[in-house]
Amino acid sequence: MPALLDVIGLTKHFPSPSGAVRAVDGVDLQIHRAHTYGLVGESGCGKSTLIRTIQRLLEPTSGQIIYKGQDIAAYKRAQLRTLRKEMAMVFQDPHMSLNPRMTVFDILARPLQIHGIARGKDALTLRIVHLLQKLGMQSEHLVRFPHELSGGQKQRIGVARALAVEPDIIFLDEPTSALDVSVQTKILKLLENIRKEWELTYFYISHDINLVRVVAEHMGVMYLGKIVEVGRTEDILRDPHHPYTVGLLQAVPEPDPDKPLGELQLGGEVPSPVNPPPGCNFHPRCPHAWDVCSQMEPELRMLSAEWSVACHRYGDDARAAPSR
Amino acid sequence: MGVTDELLKVDGLVVSFATEEGEVEALDGVDLAIREGSFHGLIGETGCGKSVTGRSIIRLLDNNAMIKAGKILYKGEDLLKLSERQMERRIRGNEIAMIFQDPSSSLDPVFNIRSQMAEVVRMYHNARRESYDAIIAEALRSVRLPDVESLMHKYPHQLSGGMKQRVMIAMMLACNPHLLIADEPTTALDVSIQAQFIKVLRELKEELQMTVVYITHDLAVISELCDHVSVMYAGRIVETSAMRELFKNPVHPYAHKLLNSVLGVQTNLDDLAEIPGTVPRLINPPKGCRFHPRCDQATEICGRERPPFVALDDDHHVACHTR
Known part of the structure; x- marks a missing residue:
């Protein structure tokens, strides 16, 4: 079965006085229908830019975005409107992503009206109340303004707005990072139930590996504009291969006093995407780097059917290099 | 207790x-x-x-x-x-000293690290002006910041979030508080x-009680x-x-x-x-x-x-x- 979304060599560069900011720098990824994909990376790695570019909220610099067999990277402006109905997004901070001057009814009516899904107050109300109930809220919330809602309730409205257009795929940009843990669990469970019921496809981005662990079947790890490892979440977390993935996993503290953080592999800081290091982006911080790493960029190579890593240690040239 | x-x-x-x-x-x-x-x-x-x-x-x-x-x-x-x-x-x-969540808003953007720390040293140390740099360098080194001599002359926007937070800790250590x-x-x-950051704090905990x-x-x-x-x-x-x-x-x-x-x-x-x-x-x-x-x-x-x-x-x- 072809992937719902097949991104090929996608790049997004931003001009800056000191040279192009290579925010997304040649990303390949596939997402299958009714699956959940989680993309992990630290701040500035380009994950937010990536999902905005995939949705054509930002203009790609180059590359293809094959969605349902069509390259949407080549879509003209007029064609984008159909895309807006198929792809929806839930934003990180519900306090900032809801218009403070609109009631819950107005916020949710907007997408329905724009896409002609429902017309007239009665039809809109019916649909919106149904949506609210789906998210564990009541019709009394219709007349509320965002400031009258708690953080968790606001994020439910954010989710309801994404669901309103009945999309095929929802992009979730750290949907729970602004929420307290007790609220986070509920939102995650709600999202999962809705996904199963509506057979939706989710694309999460997060800096929190433990979040991706519980929600996503497949995951990718992004570093400085590139995907360095991709595969089944279970496999990667059990046996990470890319040195960056290894370092990232080691840096996550466990909420267990008997499991303190061990020796850290990940020293230093993420370099600037304006002038990324030559060869493998990660080589200046990599404990295993050898000569080839600073000269040649590693390609994303398949370890198995569902597992790929961009690291010279797992490439053909590994034989010629010193043992690890 | x-x-x-x-x-x-x-x-x-x-x-x-x-x-x-x-x-x-x-x-x-x-x-x-x-x-x-x-x-x-x-x-x-x-x-x-x-x-x-x-x-x-x-x-x-x-x-x-x-x-x-x-x-x-x-x-x-x-x-x-x-x-x-x-x-x-x-x-x-x-x-008693306090450090806050957002290091970017705790440092003054128009002064370099040295002059912000010198203010702390002047207030809390009975030291001669000539020895300020040594005290500042020592504090910056104690939070494992690299290359402290050039770091002192940098401005907050030139540092990453993690470095800024370590500078905040160094500044706090320079006051030498009990709590x-x-x-x-x-x-x-x-x-x-x-x-x-956790590693640095853990080490400081053992060193400084x-x-x-x-x-x-x-x-x-x-x-x-x-x-x-x-x-x-x-x-x-x-x-x-x-x-x-x-x-x-x-x-x-x-x-x-x-x-x-x-x-x-x-x-x-x-x-x-x-x-x-x-x-x-x-x-x-x-x-x-x-x-x-x-x-x-x-x-x-x-x-x-x-x-x-x-x-x-x-x-x-x-x-x-x-x-």
Whole structure:
């Protein structure tokens, strides 16, 4: 079965006085229908830019975005409107992503009206109340303004707005990072139930590996504009291969006093995407780097059917290099 | 808990804020005892009052805050009885220092690191001007910052978030306080930088025997650093115990739920605990135990009477009627 979304060599560069900011720098990824994909990376790695570019909220610099067999990277402006109905997004901070001057009814009516899904107050109300109930809220919330809602309730409205257009795929940009843990669990469970019921496809981005662990079947790890490892979440977390993935996993503290953080592999800081290091982006911080790493960029190579890593240690040239 | 080794004791602290909607009681009788040399975690969700507690100790509350009752005994002296001038001269910096969540807004963008730190050194060290650089370099090195000579001449915008937070710690160390209040110091940082920061703090803890009140919403960070923990909910402390004891045997239903709602290496979403309802708004808090509307073990008394903060043993206190 072809992937719902097949991104090929996608790049997004931003001009800056000191040279192009290579925010997304040649990303390949596939997402299958009714699956959940989680993309992990630290701040500035380009994950937010990536999902905005995939949705054509930002203009790609180059590359293809094959969605349902069509390259949407080549879509003209007029064609984008159909895309807006198929792809929806839930934003990180519900306090900032809801218009403070609109009631819950107005916020949710907007997408329905724009896409002609429902017309007239009665039809809109019916649909919106149904949506609210789906998210564990009541019709009394219709007349509320965002400031009258708690953080968790606001994020439910954010989710309801994404669901309103009945999309095929929802992009979730750290949907729970602004929420307290007790609220986070509920939102995650709600999202999962809705996904199963509506057979939706989710694309999460997060800096929190433990979040991706519980929600996503497949995951990718992004570093400085590139995907360095991709595969089944279970496999990667059990046996990470890319040195960056290894370092990232080691840096996550466990909420267990008997499991303190061990020796850290990940020293230093993420370099600037304006002038990324030559060869493998990660080589200046990599404990295993050898000569080839600073000269040649590693390609994303398949370890198995569902597992790929961009690291010279797992490439053909590994034989010629010193043992690890 | 022996009285002698207590560096700080907060006793029945009540703090309220004047807001447009009326008076909000942010802290409703907070009791805390911080031992000399310990890392004491203060954990809770947004709006539980953990930052207000921290800011009350160093008396840096906003103008609309009123301290209505209670004592803050530091080395036996009630800080609430001191004048602002005495706080400034004797306590802040010399005795108690605080670092905040966002290092970018804590550093002055128009001065380089050296001149910002020199100000601290001038105020808190009896040293000659020529020796300032040596003291500053020493402080920066102690938080494992590389290349301190060139770093001193940089401006905040030239540093990353993790480096800025380490500069804040270095600045605080340069004052040489007895007690550090750290308010979510790693929340704005990435995990790899947070991990480096945790390591630095752990080493400092051993080297300097510092006493730290560590405010966070992150239980994983607590488990890395703290010896003792107090769990706050809606302006009250609901449970205080040794850190390991809390993770092993949380007694208060809220503490129990909180521990089970944290994402760890559990792979299953269904295993995560949910807490029904939302954190109450403090403008009109629930009567009795403030957690009772969300508690699955609540009985009739919970909605009526405030549960006393009772000792289960010397080291473990809890405020719950069901115990």
